[in-house]
Amino acid sequence: MTAAGLENVHVIPTAxxxxxxxxxxxxxxxxxxxxxxxxxxxxxxxxxxxWETPPFEPTLKDDYVYARGSADDKGQxxxxxxxxxxxxxxxxxxxxxxxxxxxxxxxCGGASLTAFIAANAEMLAADVALISDSHMLTPQLPALVxxxxxxxxxxxxxxxxxxxxxxxxxxxxxxxxxNVISHIIAKLKDEDGRILIPGFYDDVRxxxxxxxxxxxxxxxxxxxxxQETGAPALWGEPEYTIVERLGAxxxxxxxxxxxxxxxxxxxxxxPASVHAKISMRLVPNQxxxxxxxxxxxxxxxxTPSSVSVTITPEHSAYPWLADYNHPAIKAVKLAYGKVFxxxxxxxxxxxxxPVVSDFQTHLGITSALMGFGLPxxxxxxxxxxxxxxxxxxxxxxxxxxxxxxxx
Amino acid sequence: MTAAGLENVHVIPTAxxxxxxxxxxxxxxxxxxxxxxxxxxxxxxxxxxxWETPPFEPTLKDDYVYARGSADDKGQxxxxxxxxxxxxxxxxxxxxxxxxxxxxxxxCGGASLTAFIAANAEMLAADVALISDSHMLTPQLPALVxxxxxxxxxxxxxxxxxxxxxxxxxxxxxxxxxNVISHIIAKLKDEDGRILIPGFYDDVRxxxxxxxxxxxxxxxxxxxxxQETGAPALWGEPEYTIVERLGAxxxxxxxxxxxxxxxxxxxxxxPASVHAKISMRLVPNQxxxxxxxxxxxxxxxxTPSSVSVTITPEHSAYPWLADYNHPAIKAVKLAYGKVFxxxxxxxxxxxxxPVVSDFQTHLGITSALMGFGLPxxxxxxxxxxxxxxxxxxxxxxxxxxxxxxxx
Numbered sequence: 088m089t090a091a092g093l094e095n096v097h098v099i100p101t102a103x104x105x106x107x108x109x110x111x112x113x114x115x116x117x118x119x120x121x122x123x124x125x126x127x128x129x130x131x132x133x134x135x136x137x138w139e140t141p142p143f144e145p146t147l148k149d150d151y152v153y154a155r156g157s158a159d160d161k162g163q164x165x166x167x168x169x170x171x172x173x174x175x176x177x178x179x180x181x182x183x184x185x186x187x188x189x190x191x192x193x194x195c196g197g198a199s200l201t202a203f204i205a206a207n208a209e210m211l212a213a214d215v216a217l218i219s220d221s222h223m224l225t226p227q228l229p230a231l232v233x234x235x236x237x238x239x240x241x242x243x244x245x246x247x248x249x250x251x252x253x254x255x256x257x258x259x260x261x262x263x264x265x266n267v268i269s270h271i272i273a274k275l276k277d278e279d280g281r282i283l284i285p286g287f288y289d290d291v292r293x294x295x296x297x298x299x300x301x302x303x304x305x306x307x308x309x310x311x312x313x314q315e316t317g318a319p320a321l322w323g324e325p326e327y328t329i330v331e332r333l334g335a336x337x338x339x340x341x342x343x344x345x346x347x348x349x350x351x352x353x354x355x356x357x358p359a360s361v362h363a364k365i366s367m368r369l370v371p372n373q374x375x376x377x378x379x380x381x382x383x384x385x386x387x388x389x390t391p392s393s394v395s396v397t398i399t400p401e402h403s404a405y406p407w408l409a410d411y412n413h414p415a416i417k418a419v420k421l422a423y424g425k426v427f428x429x430x431x432x433x434x435x436x437x438x439x440x441p442v443v444s445d446f447q448t449h450l451g452i453t454s455a456l457m458g459f460g461l462p463x464x465x466x467x468x469x470x471x472x473x474x475x476x477x478x479x480x481x482x483x484x485x486x487x488x489x490x491x492x493x494x
Numbered sequence: 495m496t497a498a499g500l501e502n503v504h505v506i507p508t509a510x511x512x513x514x515x516x517x518x519x520x521x522x523x524x525x526x527x528x529x530x531x532x533x534x535x536x537x538x539x540x541x542x543x544x545w546e547t548p549p550f551e552p553t554l555k556d557d558y559v560y561a562r563g564s565a566d567d568k569g570q571x572x573x574x575x576x577x578x579x580x581x582x583x584x585x586x587x588x589x590x591x592x593x594x595x596x597x598x599x600x601x602c603g604g605a606s607l608t609a610f611i612a613a614n615a616e617m618l619a620a621d622v623a624l625i626s627d628s629h630m631l632t633p634q635l636p637a638l639v640x641x642x643x644x645x646x647x648x649x650x651x652x653x654x655x656x657x658x659x660x661x662x663x664x665x666x667x668x669x670x671x672x673n674v675i676s677h678i679i680a681k682l683k684d685e686d687g688r689i690l691i692p693g694f695y696d697d698v699r700x701x702x703x704x705x706x707x708x709x710x711x712x713x714x715x716x717x718x719x720x721q722e723t724g725a726p727a728l729w730g731e732p733e734y735t736i737v738e739r740l741g742a743x744x745x746x747x748x749x750x751x752x753x754x755x756x757x758x759x760x761x762x763x764x765p766a767s768v769h770a771k772i773s774m775r776l777v778p779n780q781x782x783x784x785x786x787x788x789x790x791x792x793x794x795x796x797t798p799s800s801v802s803v804t805i806t807p808e809h810s811a812y813p814w815l816a817d818y819n820h821p822a823i824k825a826v827k828l829a830y831g832k833v834f835x836x837x838x839x840x841x842x843x844x845x846x847x848p849v850v851s852d853f854q855t856h857l858g859i860t861s862a863l864m865g866f867g868l869p870x871x872x873x874x875x876x877x878x879x880x881x882x883x884x885x886x887x888x889x890x891x892x893x894x895x896x897x898x899x900x901x
Contacts, residue, residue, distance in 0.1 A: 240760050249724025251875040255845025259745035260736050262729035269679035317656025322669035322800035329667050338666035347750030353647050353808045393729035401760045438662025468658040
């Protein structure tokens with residue numbers, strides 16, 4: 088950042104992972120200020136053995152750079168540093184004021200940044216936040232994300248006997264935590280994808296007909312998603328399209344489960360415990376705290392007395408919908424059009440970027456989500472990669488954005 | 495074994511783990527021949543971190559020896575070697591002919607021994623098999639196991655997408671193998687313990703009123719099992735007693751499950767696959783091959799087309815019931831009575847000792863199960879142990895058995 092010409096570059100300690108701040112504030116008081124956000128932390132790399140190149144040694148192959156964090160989000164955050172560098176090394180100045188804030192806890196709840204934003208609203212004051220942590224539909228078709236799903240992520244731990252038992256000696260007389268959690272998970276979501284937690288849908292704002300029509304214009308259909316995922320068939324709430332199910336409907340997934348004997352071969356154990364990580368994606372106007380409470384109360388109510396259950400909320404995030412008439416969002420739209428020769432489609436993202444709610448709540452600003460990833464970047468999975476032509480076009484788009492937003 | 499005075503001691507190679515054979519055949523043709531069976535293999539030691547002493551360094555503490563295999567089955571098999579040694583070093587001869595066969599695959603299906611028995615019926619010919627691989631009810635109350643449950647053990651692997659996906663990007667549109675297997679497991683056994691696989695109970699011989707009365711005399715009740723297991727409450731088919739549920743009723747347990755992200759912290763992954771180990775305990779006259787077939791057909795029929803399933807049978811065993819008027823079983827009863835000053839109760843064991851079916855089928859002999867373990871030996875679990883007073887009394891009981899059975 089210093090080499091790019093940014094100023095006040097410094098690392099800000101927090102209770103957990105530090106923040107990185109930088110700015111360039113010489114555009115003038117009449118020019119808008121853009122708060123550029125990114126994150127340097129990444130998802131765990133497991134299963135490590137499925138990586139074809141070392142996850143933390145960026146490897147160039149064909150038109151891609153392969154590395155954990157290449158697309159989510161180091162590569163995308165770096166785009167804006169290079170855009171600033173290009174502007175300053177040619178014009179000597181930026182058309183807008185710029186502040187960078189880069190955090191290290193996006194993948195685990197971002198508690199430090201939330202606290203920092205709440206306590207430092209003046210330092211971070213801006214007219215809009217600009218975030219590149221989302222993806223385009225194809226290398227030719229940019230996408231402007233105007234909504235994001237929220238999140239409630241919990242750990243569920245079930246314990247039966249005080250220690251592992253011989254399944255021959257006690258099977259049939261002592262309950263098995265894995266069988267129990269299977270019944271619980273089956274009661275959380277039916278086989279068509281409808282969530283069964285009482286009250287779960289109460290605050291879901293129905294999709295208006297005009298928004299369903301807008302989403303229907305997206306060039307995404309079942310074949311697209313089948314190709315991206317390699318799944319044998321798609322699946323989900325039958326009364327919604329695939330685009331709606333992926334972005335505009337809440338859902339529930341078990342992200343991980345482990346219990347009993349999982350090594351090679353057979354072990355006839357009646358396990359003492361099982362551990363699951365379960366997350367729910369939320370949509371407006373669901374409140375993650377309310378959902379966490381409903382989940383906890385329901386799971387407690389359906390857990391039999393022959394085992395004990397512990398439910399631990401891990402992190403949560405509010406769902407979000409932007410005002411897409413904001414001047415910065417219009418500038419993003421035009422900038423994409425300049426570089427990709429095609430204006431972006433508007434869509435609602437299925438993931439969570441909790442910081443957008445923090446920016447809205449504590450700074451009173453909306454966020455413009457200008458992503459350069461691609462659907463097959465393998466985010467959170469082995470062999471994550473970033474498409475290099477999008478890195479270079481991203482820099483161009485960022486430059487056009489600053490110019491257009493300056494007016 | 496050689497030091498104890500046994501003869502023809504040798505290791506017999508097999509396709510997998512070798513067998514150990516020894517004999518002493520000088521009692522005379524008019525005396526019965528006892529085939530003493532044991533196994534030197536053990537269950538995996540995981541979870542390793544819960545062991546308070548190293549699992550493969552026998553540790554003496556109070557009246558116990560702590561080690562993997564101390565009770566199941568090295569310590570119990572060793573009893574008979576020491577009994578032979580005591581007899582030969584005092585009387586100079588045994589009252590019966592003795593053959594030892596010790597295998598190394600009991601915990602993983604025993605395929606090598608089964609093949610060896612089938613091919614070497616003459617070498618192993620005997621009047622009865624004597625097996626110490628079961629437990630007494632209390633240190634004062636021996637138990638004579640006259641029935642054992644059978645087994646069908648399978649792996650179930652479910653795969654959805656071609657690779658792990660971001661649960662935000664694809665949750666709600668691509669099915670989640672962990673959610674799917676939870677529905678499948680919930681459909682295998684209801685919450686009261688009744689197995690839901692069509693045809694599963696067709697061949698179960700109903701418990702006769704007189705056998706239920708015999709089993710009701712056992713001094714085992716809910717409080718016993720609660721204390722042994724530390725479970726918050728017992729559980730199972732409400733129309734059967736705890737003794738019946740643990741020994742005389744079939745059941746189904748998930749022995750292990752793993753899928754998705756199971757490391758520390760949160761990962762918002764929609765996993766590509768999940769893996770479960772599932773076993774069913776069987777009772778007369780269920781056929782393990784039939785049960786494996788019914789399980790496979792049923793699970794295939796309830797797996798949705800949005801994932802694929804692979805079912806791999808791992809091993810199986812027939813259930814078994816002995817003729818308890820056999821002279822050797824009467825000798826076991828009297829020998830127990832001499833040493834423990836209390837004759838044994840008769841019960842049906844919940845576990846499997848597949849070799850008893852092999853002895854019945856290929857050698858035409860019944861087995862006398864004379865166990866010296868205790869219910870809190872933690873078989874298959876961390877901190878397995880063997881109660882030393884039972885080791886010494888076991889040697890005495892084995893000596894009395896040989897004398898009494900010789901007549």
